[in-house]
Amino acid sequence: MKKKTFTEADITAEAVFFMQRRRILQALGIGSGTLMLPGAAQANFLSWFKGNDRPPAPMGEALTFSKPEKWQAALPLTPEDKIVGYNNFYEFGLDKADPAANAGRLTTTPWQLKVDGEVARPLTLSHDELTSRYPLEERIYRMRCVEAWSMIVPWVGFSLHRLLKDAAPTSRAKYVAFQTLFRPEEMPGQKDRFIGGGLTYPYVEGLRIDEAMHPLTLLAVGVYGKALPPQNGAPARLVVPWNYGFKGIKSIVSIRLQEARPPTTWHLSAPDEYGFYANVNPHVDHPRWSQATERVIGAGGILDVKRQPTLLFNGYADSVSPLYHGLNLQENF
Numbered sequence: 001m002k003k004k005t006f007t008e009a010d011i012t013a014e015a016v017f018f019m020q021r022r023r024i025l026q027a028l029g030i031g032s033g034t035l036m037l038p039g040a041a042q043a044n045f046l047s048w049f050k051g052n053d054r055p056p057a058p059m060g061e062a063l064t065f066s067k068p069e070k071w072q073a074a075l076p077l078t079p080e081d082k083i084v085g086y087n088n089f090y091e092f093g094l095d096k097a098d099p100a101a102n103a104g105r106l107t108t109t110p111w112q113l114k115v116d117g118e119v120a121r122p123l124t125l126s127h128d129e130l131t132s133r134y135p136l137e138e139r140i141y142r143m144r145c146v147e148a149w150s151m152i153v154p155w156v157g158f159s160l161h162r163l164l165k166d167a168a169p170t171s172r173a174k175y176v177a178f179q180t181l182f183r184p185e186e187m188p189g190q191k192d193r194f195i196g197g198g199l200t201y202p203y204v205e206g207l208r209i210d211e212a213m214h215p216l217t218l219l220a221v222g223v224y225g226k227a228l229p230p231q232n233g234a235p236a237r238l239v240v241p242w243n244y245g246f247k248g249i250k251s252i253v254s255i256r257l258q259e260a261r262p263p264t265t266w267h268l269s270a271p272d273e274y275g276f277y278a279n280v281n282p283h284v285d286h287p288r289w290s291q292a293t294e295r296v297i298g299a300g301g302i303l304d305v306k307r308q309p310t311l312l313f314n315g316y317a318d319s320v321s322p323l324y325h326g327l328n329l330q331e332n333f
């Protein structure tokens with residue numbers, strides 16, 4: 001492999017993993033002297049290659065859905081094997097290939113998704129109700145990870161506001177708190193700090209009520225026309241396309257409406273690096289890397305390295321910037 005081909009910017013995501021690992025090792029009192037950045041980054045690249053060679057990840061059953069014109073963006077889709085094989089789901093490991101390799105054991109039937117808190121009609125959706133209670137739509141969305149890589153994903157799901165309106169939020173519902181399944185027997189990262197990246201589990205996220213009610217905010221139950229595979233957050237996960245990917249909490253078991261702003265996992269882990277809002281913003285850099293551009297995850301392997309400018313609100317500014325009118329985006333990142 002020709003090492004010289006790649007710049008520091010090209011290995012951003014991998015470098016993040018290295019630094020997180022080093023921080024955890026230090027926190028555990030284990031010296032970092034044996035780890036070197038180029039080696040660690042290289043190892044991650046190699047395992048990405050390895051991921052590409054794996055048999056395709058198990059996919060769910062075909063879904064029935066419409067393709068409303070307004071959500072059919074003319075964008076080149078990221079190949080399916082990348083969307084289901086290059087993942088962040090730390091409950092199953094830090095490497096991009098880990099979730100596809102390790103999430104197959106996750107039990108998603110039966111499933112219960114509870115909606116409660118500041119609502120007049122609390123409700124619970126079963127696994128089947130997630131795909132049958134609301135008409136499903138295919139929506140082609142940009143997806144931008146805070147690690148500065150991006151994909152174009154054909155999700156299948158429904159606007160979250162349909163579910164929230166069914167639950168009838170009270171006037172005290174100012175925020176929506178989301179929680180991922182907590183099941184350490186099936187999620188090795190919840191049992192082992194090394195595998196789980198030192199995050200606190202269950203993974204939690206949150207939105208302001210107006211963000212949650214925005215028509216773009218999707219509860220996704222499928223991708224590429226089929227039910228979500230576990231590594232993408234089966235049976236249901238959040239997709240907020242103008243936010244960094246970490247807001248898109250996976251395998252949700254609880255949606256709670258509440259008056260107080262809920263804690264959020266990455267913000268808890270490093271508040272100076274990951275904000276509550278997490279709006280995609282090329283003008284607000286991460287303290288350790290630029291957010292001005294992003295690496296496009298393409299069809300090829302390691303040599304398929306394309307960067308493009310990152311767009312404010314990930315290209316959805318026309319639709320969502322009114323949500324943040326008067327908010328200082330530099331301070332509220």
Ligand SMILES: Nc1nc2c(c(=O)[nH]1)N[C@H]1C(S)=C(S)[C@@H](COP(=O)(O)O)O[C@H]1N2
Nearest residue numbers: 087088089090145180203245246248249250
């Ligand atoms: N429960 C849970 N949800 C999660 C994560 C995670 O580690 N655990 N990772 C987040 C991050 S950082 C990203 S970029 C997206 C990745 O979604 P994908 O693997 O479907 O592309 O999921 C988000 N949701």
Ligand SMILES: [Mo]
Nearest residue numbers: 145146245246
């Ligand atoms: Mo991410």
